[in-house]
Amino acid sequence: MEQDFATAGIGAPSVSEDCARKALPERVPSHWRPCRHFSPARNWMNDPNGMVYLDGVFHLFFQYNPGGSVWGDIHWGHAVSRDLLHWQEKPVALASEPDGLGMIFSGGAVVDWENTSGFQRGENPPVVATFTHHDGNGVQVQSLAISTDGGWRWEKYADNPVIPNPGIKDFRDPKVFWHASSRRWVMVLAAGDRVHFYRSRDLKEWEFLGDFGEKAGDHGGVWECPDLFPLKTPEGEERWCLLVSINPGGPNGGSATQYFIGDFDGERFVPEHQEVRWLDYGTDNYAGVTWDGLQGRGDRRILVGWMSNWDYANKVPTEVWRGAMTLPRELYLYRDQERLLLGNRPVTEVQVARTLHSEGVLERGKVVQLPGGNALDLSISVGSAPELELEFLAGDGERLLLTLSRERGVLLLDRRESGWVEEGLGREIRAPLVHSLNRDSELRVVIDGSAMEIFVDGGKTALTAVFFSSEPLSRLAVLRAAGLSPAYSLYTI
Numbered sequence: 001m002e003q004d005f006a007t008a009g010i011g012a013p014s015v016s017e018d019c020a021r022k023a024l025p026e027r028v029p030s031h032w033r034p035c036r037h038f039s040p041a042r043n044w045m046n047d048p049n050g051m052v053y054l055d056g057v058f059h060l061f062f063q064y065n066p067g068g069s070v071w072g073d074i075h076w077g078h079a080v081s082r083d084l085l086h087w088q089e090k091p092v093a094l095a096s097e098p099d100g101l102g103m104i105f106s107g108g109a110v111v112d113w114e115n116t117s118g119f120q121r122g123e124n125p126p127v128v129a130t131f132t133h134h135d136g137n138g139v140q141v142q143s144l145a146i147s148t149d150g151g152w153r154w155e156k157y158a159d160n161p162v163i164p165n166p167g168i169k170d171f172r173d174p175k176v177f178w179h180a181s182s183r184r185w186v187m188v189l190a191a192g193d194r195v196h197f198y199r200s201r202d203l204k205e206w207e208f209l210g211d212f213g214e215k216a217g218d219h220g221g222v223w224e225c226p227d228l229f230p231l232k233t234p235e236g237e238e239r240w241c242l243l244v245s246i247n248p249g250g251p252n253g254g255s256a257t258q259y260f261i262g263d264f265d266g267e268r269f270v271p272e273h274q275e276v277r278w279l280d281y282g283t284d285n286y287a288g289v290t291w292d293g294l295q296g297r298g299d300r301r302i303l304v305g306w307m308s309n310w311d312y313a314n315k316v317p318t319e320v321w322r323g324a325m326t327l328p329r330e331l332y333l334y335r336d337q338e339r340l341l342l343g344n345r346p347v348t349e350v351q352v353a354r355t356l357h358s359e360g361v362l363e364r365g366k367v368v369q370l371p372g373g374n375a376l377d378l379s380i381s382v383g384s385a386p387e388l389e390l391e392f393l394a395g396d397g398e399r400l401l402l403t404l405s406r407e408r409g410v411l412l413l414d415r416r417e418s419g420w421v422e423e424g425l426g427r428e429i430r431a432p433l434v435h436s437l438n439r440d441s442e443l444r445v446v447i448d449g450s451a452m453e454i455f456v457d458g459g460k461t462a463l464t465a466v467f468f469s470s471e472p473l474s475r476l477a478v479l480r481a482a483g484l485s486p487a488y489s490l491y492t493i
Contacts, residue, residue: 028319031472034449036350036375036493037307038079038087038325044069045323046287046313047173047225048304049076050093050109050129052151053293058084059151060304060325061093061129063106069322070314074103076131084302084328084349085493093154094131094145101143101160106225107131108175109151110203110292116185117203121148128203129154130187132172133161140171142189144203163206168192173225175289176203182266188226188242193219195226195244197267209267213244217258218276220249225257225287228264229301231333233340239333240264241342242271243279243303245287247310251278252429254311255286259342261333272340279344281431282413282454282464283309285326301331302347307451307466312423317468318450326464327446327453334460336435345459346446350377354491362388363485368476374492375448378476381487383439389480392447394419395471400452401479404443409433411461413454419469435460447473448493 024030033039043065050061057080064077076094081087096103109129112119119126127147134140141161145154165171173190179199187198187206194213198206213223225245230238242260250256257279262271279288288305305326308316316322329344354377358368362380370376370392382388386407392400401414411431415421435457446453454463 024320028317029470031372032318032450032468033321034324034375034451036085036448037327037451038081039323040064040077040079040321041089042069042321043067044071045077045321046071046306046308047106048287048289048306048325049106049131051289051291051304052109052111052127053291053297054111054127054150056082057151058082058291059109060087061109062306062325064092066092069319074105074134076104076129083353084347085353090152094129094156098136101133101141102135103133105132105134105140106173106287107142108227108289108292110176110178110185112203116201117146119146119148124148124150127151128176130174130176130203132174134172138169139165140169141165142174142187142206157204159204162204163189163198170222170224175225175227177229177292179266184266186228186266188228190223190226190244193223195223195242197269199266212242212269216271216274217244217260218246218249221247225289227289228269229290230264231301231331231342233333234335239272239340240269241331241333242269243288247286250283250309251281251431252283253424253427254283254309256280256283257286257288257305261340261342277341279342280305280462280464281411282429282462283311283427284451284466285462285464286310288326290331302328303331303344304328305464307464312425315423316425316466317420324449324451326451329459334435336460341434341460343459344462345455346444346453350446350493353493355493357490357492359487359489361485362478362481362488364478364481366478368488368490370447370472370474370476370490371492372472372474376446377491377493378445378447379489379491380443380445382437382441382443383484383486384437384441385481385483385486387480387482388443388486389478391477391479392452392473393475393477394469394473398469398471400467400473402445402454404456406433406437411454411456411463413452413463413465415465415467418467425466425468429463429465431461431463433461446493
């Protein structure tokens with residue numbers, strides 16, 4: 001069921017179709033608005049929700065406050081894309097009920113291809129959203145909403161909630177998937193400092209299976225926004241990956257996402273490692289979950305996260321809007337010294353959209369001019385060089401300092417002089433190189449408005465950070481290039 005963006009839904013305002021910046025008050029610099037990362041036209045946004053791919057359309061729902069630019073009165077906002085780079089914002093999909101079950105917190109969505117739920121009307125398979133209702137007393141329960149037109153319009157299930165609260169304060173963020181071998185729907189749900197598992201035949205009646213996490217992972221804060229999915233190892237074997245966001249407790253302060261790799265038999269998840277592993281060491285990739293519906297497109301596993309941090313999310317100076325999404329990322333498993341690890345890199349659609357702007361060699365003292373008005377994608381062939389130190393410069397002495405050190409085994413981003421550095425944003429962010437650099441190693445930096453996403457060797461190390469310089473970044477200076485003069489290519493997107 002193909003639908004034209006302009007006619008599906010109501011209104012269909014364009015948010016980030018191109019890099020033309022939206023008109024903003026003078027006190028809010030327009031260059032802070034990303035053009036290839038989704039952000040709402042106005043008001044507050046946080047976690048991605050209900051991501052589903054159907055009929056050529058990527059649906060992205062998200063936590064949204066239509067009445068203000070700080071957290072509160074949360075609904076599900078809605079945006080759509082055909083290529084993961086050009087987004088159109090749609091009307092609110094699920095609205096909160098102040099006199100009913102409450103605000104619409106995070107959750108997921110699935111295409112019920114076999115109509116196990118019985119919700120189908122006509123020829124289209126139903127799309128079923130699972131989400132948390134949060135009432136005025138802080139009680140959280142799990143509910144359903146149904147779309148029978150491919151994800152464009154939604155209605156809440158008449159018999160909500162489908163899972164009542166068992167007496168747990170933080171009981172939220174259901175993510176559901178179809179487990180083929182057991183022919184059951186499985187839900188993974190955050191419950192305090194662990195996750196719960198449930199199963200169902202019809203998405204309406206749920207059976208509790210057990211929990212995971214009491215003695216695993218990081219427990220520096222509340223667990224949120226879990227996701228569970230299979231991936232192939234480099235040898236072609238299946239492993240299961242469990243993502244769990246945590247706040248606080250991140251490796252560089254505030255919010256972050258940890259992951260576990262193991263086995264899942266339809267009832268129980270058993271990890272194969274004990275140490276804490278982080279998906280992204282930056283301060284600004286949180287609550288990331290993956291799209292359902294891509295099983296027929298090479299079984300791609302694509303994730304998007306909220307590009308902010310609870311340490312300062314309500315305070316960042318964008319003011320008119322607060323919050324954006326990361327670039328969508330391909331998840332994959334790789335081996336390093338016998339360890340099986342999870343990598344995340346920008347989706348291939350980003351590379352397809354690139355246009356070469358300049359290329360050359362980076363030597364100490366060299367300055368590269370950065371074109372304004374576009375999203376940028378910088379690729380540097382660092383090889384096995386012992387150290388590379390780069391300075392991204394804006395106006396009035398503002399800068400971001402990026403260091404890749406093989407000798408120290410670390411990637412560093414220093415944003416203490418990057419402009420607005422209040423509320424803990426002005427810090428040095430450290431990411432260990434969890435893999436071995438080699439002669440083919442690459443450093444990739446994507447810059448889009450107030451976003452910087454850094455990837456080493458195709459996302460084996462990832463670091464995401466927002467920054468708010470008074471002027472756009474305009475120059476790249478090489479402060480140190482020990483061991484080689486690396487080649488670079490600079491693209492616009």
